[in-house]
Amino acid sequence: MPNKLGSKQDLETLQKDLINERKSGKPTIAVCNGTACHPYGCAQLIEAFKEALSKQSLGNKAELRITGCHGLCEKGPIVVIQPGDIFYQKVKAEDVPEILHETISKGNIIDRLLHTDPITGSTIVHRHEIPFYCKQERNILGNNVEINPTKIEDYIAIGGYTALAKALLEMTPEQIIEEIKRSGLRGRGGAGFPTGTKWESCRHAPGDTKYVIVNADEGDPGAYANEGLLSGNPHSVLEGLIIGGYAIGASQGYVYVRNEYPLALANITIALNQAQQLGLLGDNILGSGFDFNVLITRGGGAFVCGESTALMASLEGKVGEPRAKYIHTVEKGLWNRPSNLNNVETWSNVPVIINKGADWYRTLGTDGSKGTKIFSLVGKINNTGLVEVPMGITLREIIYDTGGGIQVGKKFKAVQTGGPSGGCLPENLLDLPVDFDELTKAGSMMGSGGMIVMDETTCMVDIAKYFLTFLEEESCGKCVPCREGMKRMRQILNDITEGKGNEADIDLLERLSATLVDSSLCALGNTAPNPVITTIRYFRDEYEAHIKEKRCPAGVCKALIHYYIIEEKCPGCGLCVKACPEKAITFMGKKKPVVLDESKCIKCGACYDVCNLEAIGKD
Amino acid sequence: MAIPASRVYDVATFFRAFSLEPRGKHLINVCLGTACHVRDAARILEQIERSLAVKRGGTTKDRRFTLETVNCMGCCAVGPAVKIDGEYFGQMSTDKVDGLLTKFE
Numbered sequence: 001m002p003n004k005l006g007s008k009q010d011l012e013t014l015q016k017d018l019i020n021e022r023k024s025g026k027p028t029i030a031v032c033n034g035t036a037c038h039p040y041g042c043a044q045l046i047e048a049f050k051e052a053l054s055k056q057s058l059g060n061k062a063e064l065r066i067t068g069c070h071g072l073c074e075k076g077p078i079v080v081i082q083p084g085d086i087f088y089q090k091v092k093a094e095d096v097p098e099i100l101h102e103t104i105s106k107g108n109i110i111d112r113l114l115h116t117d118p119i120t121g122s123t124i125v126h127r128h129e130i131p132f133y134c135k136q137e138r139n140i141l142g143n144n145v146e147i148n149p150t151k152i153e154d155y156i157a158i159g160g161y162t163a164l165a166k167a168l169l170e171m172t173p174e175q176i177i178e179e180i181k182r183s184g185l186r187g188r189g190g191a192g193f194p195t196g197t198k199w200e201s202c203r204h205a206p207g208d209t210k211y212v213i214v215n216a217d218e219g220d221p222g223a224y225a226n227e228g229l230l231s232g233n234p235h236s237v238l239e240g241l242i243i244g245g246y247a248i249g250a251s252q253g254y255v256y257v258r259n260e261y262p263l264a265l266a267n268i269t270i271a272l273n274q275a276q277q278l279g280l281l282g283d284n285i286l287g288s289g290f291d292f293n294v295l296i297t298r299g300g301g302a303f304v305c306g307e308s309t310a311l312m313a314s315l316e317g318k319v320g321e322p323r324a325k326y327i328h329t330v331e332k333g334l335w336n337r338p339s340n341l342n343n344v345e346t347w348s349n350v351p352v353i354i355n356k357g358a359d360w361y362r363t364l365g366t367d368g369s370k371g372t373k374i375f376s377l378v379g380k381i382n383n384t385g386l387v388e389v390p391m392g393i394t395l396r397e398i399i400y401d402t403g404g405g406i407q408v409g410k411k412f413k414a415v416q417t418g419g420p421s422g423g424c425l426p427e428n429l430l431d432l433p434v435d436f437d438e439l440t441k442a443g444s445m446m447g448s449g450g451m452i453v454m455d456e457t458t459c460m461v462d463i464a465k466y467f468l469t470f471l472e473e474e475s476c477g478k479c480v481p482c483r484e485g486m487k488r489m490r491q492i493l494n495d496i497t498e499g500k501g502n503e504a505d506i507d508l509l510e511r512l513s514a515t516l517v518d519s520s521l522c523a524l525g526n527t528a529p530n531p532v533i534t535t536i537r538y539f540r541d542e543y544e545a546h547i548k549e550k551r552c553p554a555g556v557c558k559a560l561i562h563y564y565i566i567e568e569k570c571p572g573c574g575l576c577v578k579a580c581p582e583k584a585i586t587f588m589g590k591k592k593p594v595v596l597d598e599s600k601c602i603k604c605g606a607c608y609d610v611c612n613l614e615a616i617g618k619d
Numbered sequence: 620m621a622i623p624a625s626r627v628y629d630v631a632t633f634f635r636a637f638s639l640e641p642r643g644k645h646l647i648n649v650c651l652g653t654a655c656h657v658r659d660a661a662r663i664l665e666q667i668e669r670s671l672a673v674k675r676g677g678t679t680k681d682r683r684f685t686l687e688t689v690n691c692m693g694c695c696a697v698g699p700a701v702k703i704d705g706e707y708f709g710q711m712s713t714d715k716v717d718g719l720l721t722k723f724e
Contacts (some may be wrong), residue, residue, distance in 0.1 A: 035694045037692045038707040038709040039694060039697050039709030040697070040709065053692060074697075076696075089707060124632050219690065221651070221656070221690045222652045223691070224690060224693035259636050260689055260690075260692050261693050262705070263693075265676065300633070300635075301635030302634050318626075320634070376695055376696075384654075384696035385696050386696075407644075407674050419653070450653065450695075452653045452654050463656075466653070549697070581669050605662055605713065606714065609714055610714050
C-alpha cells in the first residue's frame with residue numbers, strides 16, 4: 001500500500017508512478033470475477049491462470065487482472081487480453097495453457113474461444129467490434145475492465161480520485177452543486193429526481209450534522225446493475241460520495257448494501273479500508289481541511305428498505321417501515337437530521353461530471369434525461385448482461401442491436417422495465433426512446449435498471465401475478481391500501497390464472513389499482529399496480545383468453561394447460577418415464593410411443609424438459 | 620440494552636436475513652427474481668421441493684438442507700439460478716436438480 005496522501009501533489013505523483021508501472025509493456029489478461037461469472041466457474045479459471053503464471057517460464061510474460069463484471073454475462077467467464085482488445089468467452093480452466101502459449105507467447109488467436117455474432121454467425125476477435133458493445137457508452141461501467149476492484153492503485157492509475165482533489169481543492173460546495181445541477185443528472189434509483197436540486201435542498205436544510213447515504217439496496221428482482229458497479233468499481237461510488245459530502249456539508253456517509261450481494265459488500269469494504277489508509281477518507285482529506293468518514297451497513301433482505309425513509313429507519317436499527325414524507329428526508333432523515341440519499345449509479349456519475357464538466361455530460365442523452373443509464377438486460381434474449389447506453393436510445397436498439405435479439409424461433413412479446421414498480425411494454429412501443437419521461441408516459445418507469453425481455457412463452461397474466469405476489473410479501477403492512485388492496489388483487493389474478501376468473505375481474509383490478517395509486521403511503525404501494533395496469537392495457541387479449549376461454553396462450557398457467565405425447569415423434573426411449581416424479585408415463589416397449597396418464601400428471605414439466613425430440617406437447 | 624422483547628421480535632421477523640428456527644447444514648437459495656422467473660424458476664423450486672420433500676422456507680427432517688427463496692441475487696444473466704452455501708449454479712433445469720443436491724452431503 002502506498003503512503004498516505006497529504007495533498008493533491010501526492011496524489012498526482014502516485015498516479016504518475018502507477019501509470020509508468022502499467023506501461024511495462026507486459027500484456028494484461030483481464031478475467032471477469034463478477035457475480036454472474038461465478039456459476040460458470042470463473043474462480044477455477046482465475047486459479048488456473050494464477051498457477052500457470054506463477055511458473056517461472058511464464059510469470060514475467062503477462063499480468064493477471066482480476067476484474068469486476070465485463071457486461072456480456074451470458075458468455076462468461078470472459079477474458080480480455082490487452083494490447084489487442086482480444087475477447088475470449090466461455091473460457092474454462094483447461095483453456096489456460098493454450099491461451100498463454102498461443103495468444104500471449106505467439107500472438108495467435110484461438111478461434112474456438114471467440115465471440116460469434118448471433119445474427120451473422122461470423123466470429124469476432126476484438127471486444128470493441130462485438131455488436132453487444134458497439135452501441136454502448138460505457139462511461140461508468142467501462143472502467144470495470146481496467147481495474148481490479150480490490151486495488152485502489154488500479155483506480156488511481158486510471159484517474160481515480162482526481163475529481164475528488166479537484167472538488168475539494170479547487171471548487172466551493174456551491175460550485176459543485178451548480179455543476180451537478182447544470183449537468184442534468186437525475187437520480188438513477190428510479191424516480192429520476194434532479195440530483196443537484198436534492199443536494200442543494202440538503203445543503204440549505206437547517207442543522208449542523210448532515211448525512212450522505214449510498215442506496216445499494218437494489219431490490220428490484222431482475223436488476224443487478226448496481227451490483228455490477230459496486231462490486232466492479234467501488235471506489236467510483238466512494239469518490240462520488242465524498243464529493244457529495246463536501247458539497248452538502250456532511251462529515252459522515254453511509255453505504256447501505258443489500259445482504260444478498262456478498263461480493264459487492266466485500267469489495268466496498270475493502271475499498272473503504274484502502275481509502276482510509278491512503279487518507280482519502282478521514283481527517284483533512286488531501287490537505288483540504290475537509291473531514292469525512294463512511295460506515296457500511298448491510299440490509300436485512302427487505303425490498304421496502306430501498307425506499308428512502310424505510311432505509312433510514314433500517315439504518316437506525318429499526319424495522320424498515322416507511323413514513324409519510326410531508327417532511328422530506330433532505331430536511332429530516334436519518335436520526336431526524338438532513339440526509340441525502342442517492343443510488344449507487346448516481347454517486348458513480350459524480351466524479352465523471354466533476355472531471356469532464358457539466359457541458360460534456362449534457363451532450364449525452366435527451367432533453368430531460370442526460371448521461372447514460374446502466375441496464376440489466378436479461379430474460380429471453382440472446383446476449384444477457386449489463387449494458388450502459390446513452391439516454392434516448394430506443395428499446396429496439398437495446399434489445400436487437402446490443403442484446404442480439406430473441407432466440408431463434410421465438411417471438412418477442414414484451415419488455416419489462418422498472419422492476420415491480422414498472423410495467424410491461426409491447427412490441428409496438430419498441431421504438432420508444434428510453435429516458436425517464438418517455439418510460440413514465442408509457443406507463444412503466446426507469447427504475448434501477450432492470451430490463452427483462454419476454455417472448456411468446458411468457459404469460460402476461462402470470463407476470464402480473466408474479467409481481468403482485470412479490471409485492472404482497474414485501475409490503476410492510478403499515479398502510480391499508482397496500483396491505484389489503486394488493487392481497488385482493490393477487491387473489492383475483494390467482495383466480496384468473498386458475499381458470500376461475502369472471503368478466504368483472506378486469507374492471508375490479510383497474511379500480512383497485514386506482515385506489516392503491518391514490519392512497520398508499522409510499523412508492524411501493526402507489527407504483528405496485530403498474531405491472532397490472534400495463535399488462536391490462538397492452539395485453540388485454542391474454543386476460544380475456546384466461547377468463548373467457550379458460551386458456552393460457554403462452555402455456556404457463558398450470559391449471560389451464562395439459563401435456564400430451566405426440567405419438568408420431570416418440571420413439572419410446574423412456575427418458576421421460578424416468579423423469580416423471582409421479583410415474584404418470586408408462587413405457588410400452590421399444591419403438592412404441594409411451595403413454596401419459598393425465599389423471600396422474602402434476603404438470604411439473606419434467607418430461608417436457610428432458611425430451612430431446614420435442615415429442616411432448618403442451619397446450 | 621433496555622430494548623423491549625417485542626421490538627426485537629419485530630425486527631427479527633421483519634427482515635428475511637433473520638431466522639427464528641435453526642437452519643439445516645446446507646442452505647439452498649432459489650432465486651425467484653424476474654429474470655429467473657421468466658426462465659421457469661418456479662419449476663426449479665418445485666422440483667427441489669419434491670426431491671427434498673420439504674416446502675419453501677422449511678428444513679429437511681435430517682437437517683441436511685434448508686430451502687429458501689431469494690428475490691434476486693445479482694446474477695440474472697445466468698438464470699434460473701440457485702445458490703447453495705454461497706456457491707452459485709446458473710442455467711438450472713429440472714433435470715439437473717437431483718445431481719446437484721447429491722453434491723451436498
